Amino acid sequence: MIKQVELVLKPYARGFHLITNEVKAALPKLPETGLVNVFIKHSSAGLTLNENADATVRDDFETVFNKLIKEGDADYKHTLEGLDDMPAHIKSSLVGVSLSIPITDGCLNLGTWQGIYLCEFRNYGGPRHLVVTIYY
Template sequence: MILILHQVQHTSAALTINENADPDVRKDMEMMLNRLAPENAPYIHTDEGPDDMPGHVKSSLFGVSLNIPISQGRLALGTWQGIYLCEARNRGGSRSCVITINGVTK
């Protein structure tokens, strides 16, 4: 069976799988994303505030969907892995995901 986190339904949020045991990983990821897509870059699309366009860039770097195998009724993630719903704006709103499970139950 496969769990498909098919889509996070917003253009400045993303999904990824990463190290989930050490909270410093989240801080380092945020630091590097802010370097890759800083708020002070010369963006043209600025209608929704200074964190909106960097949020679109950050979301595109990760993507909006994941495929995760299910084995023996559990997500088949690695020992240290976790699923991140990445909010790429400073003050994002509520977020929704479409989830699909494909496979055959025994």
């Protein structure tokens, strides 16, 4: 069987944001076992799993990504949507737009220190739309 829900995240500032609780709140009752796929419907934001306890990890992600992919590079051709747009597309491709998380005993089977991150790469990205598909 397959179930699917869509949710809209409030606009977040640029950066890496822990959204695990928002995703869990949108889920129906989960089966005992299965798989959840979380997909973001945007090309300038992404999703990843990482540290859920220390917020400085998310700050460091932002620092490293900004060092790796610089804004205002003279070689960029796609520039009409702002200096943050082309770098956002590249960053999104690096982290990806979907996650697969196992379901065990009716819960997302995340590691002790794992959380779902919204990776917002635009200065003003606006609301972000997620599709969550549950397979069982």
